[in-house]
Amino acid sequence: MLKLYNFGTSVCSVKVRIGMAEIGLDYEDIQINLQKGEQFAPEFMALNPSAAVPVLIDDGMIIVESSLILEYLDRIYNASNLMPKDRAAEVEARHWLLRCIAIHAAANTLTFSTVNRSRSLASKTPEEIEAGIAKMPDPVNQIKRRDLYAQGLKSPYVAQALMHLRRAFADMDAALSKGDWITGPDFGISDIALVSYVDRFERLGFEGLWQDSTPRVGEWLAAMQARQSYTDEVLGKIDPKGAASMRETGSEFWPELEGIWNAIT
Numbered sequence: 001m002l003k004l005y006n007f008g009t010s011v012c013s014v015k016v017r018i019g020m021a022e023i024g025l026d027y028e029d030i031q032i033n034l035q036k037g038e039q040f041a042p043e044f045m046a047l048n049p050s051a052a053v054p055v056l057i058d059d060g061m062i063i064v065e066s067s068l069i070l071e072y073l074d075r076i077y078n079a080s081n082l083m084p085k086d087r088a089a090e091v092e093a094r095h096w097l098l099r100c101i102a103i104h105a106a107a108n109t110l111t112f113s114t115v116n117r118s119r120s121l122a123s124k125t126p127e128e129i130e131a132g133i134a135k136m137p138d139p140v141n142q143i144k145r146r147d148l149y150a151q152g153l154k155s156p157y158v159a160q161a162l163m164h165l166r167r168a169f170a171d172m173d174a175a176l177s178k179g180d181w182i183t184g185p186d187f188g189i190s191d192i193a194l195v196s197y198v199d200r201f202e203r204l205g206f207e208g209l210w211q212d213s214t215p216r217v218g219e220w221l222a223a224m225q226a227r228q229s230y231t232d233e234v235l236g237k238i239d240p241k242g243a244a245s246m247r248e249t250g251s252e253f254w255p256e257l258e259g260i261w262n263a264i265t
């Protein structure tokens, strides 16, 4: 049986779980609690030295990177039915799978510079925060995390994240002007790959990122949220109290974030 190492609220995990639900794949669900630091356990880091979820195990083969996992599952277990057949649309879909790396980095930046920063500063000592950061295997990710905690929304990583998101939402909106789904008339792998990130921005109370300038993104998100896979893999696996608290805290940052967003072209 497929084994998926994942964590309930992690956007990259949600992405793969939604894909597995859409394909109709059962799996052994192995939870790695990122808040408790279980990603740094030597047994888990032997599977993924980057100390990150998701990790898929298929017949002993270890597969990391959520976009790669999605593409693999669709190809091996779903006759590539989620990949567009049209050549240009397939290139678009593969480009979105690659762009997820920058979009994920943006989700990470906006989560850690706002809600996670507030929570950590309120509940941990500076030494505890630093000890957590020091466990991150990538020294550049450590620098980023320190900066997000030190500067919050004033960090240059925030401007970088917003630059990627401006382009991504504009491209999504343009794509959605031609069809109901990201790569055309058929629901596909790009829709699955993108939804967890956009959903996270909404959960942070940041839907102003698309409401006025790229409204098709919001309509598409609502269509994705109406699918059974979203009900099962997001609503069914996220603590409603935690979700309400994320939105309440995140919304307090929106006025400041909106000012930075409006300055990004």
Ligand SMILES: N[C@@H](CCC(=O)N[C@@H](CS)C(=O)NCC(=O)O)C(=O)O
Residues within 6 Å of the ligand: 010, 011, 012, 013, 034, 039, 051, 052, 053, 054, 064, 065, 066, 067, 101, 104
């Ligand atoms: N590009 C990777 C990113 C994986 C990643 O960073 N996952 C996050 C959760 S969404 C994680 O496990 N972070 C570890 C941590 O917070 O320490 C992918 O798409 O799979």
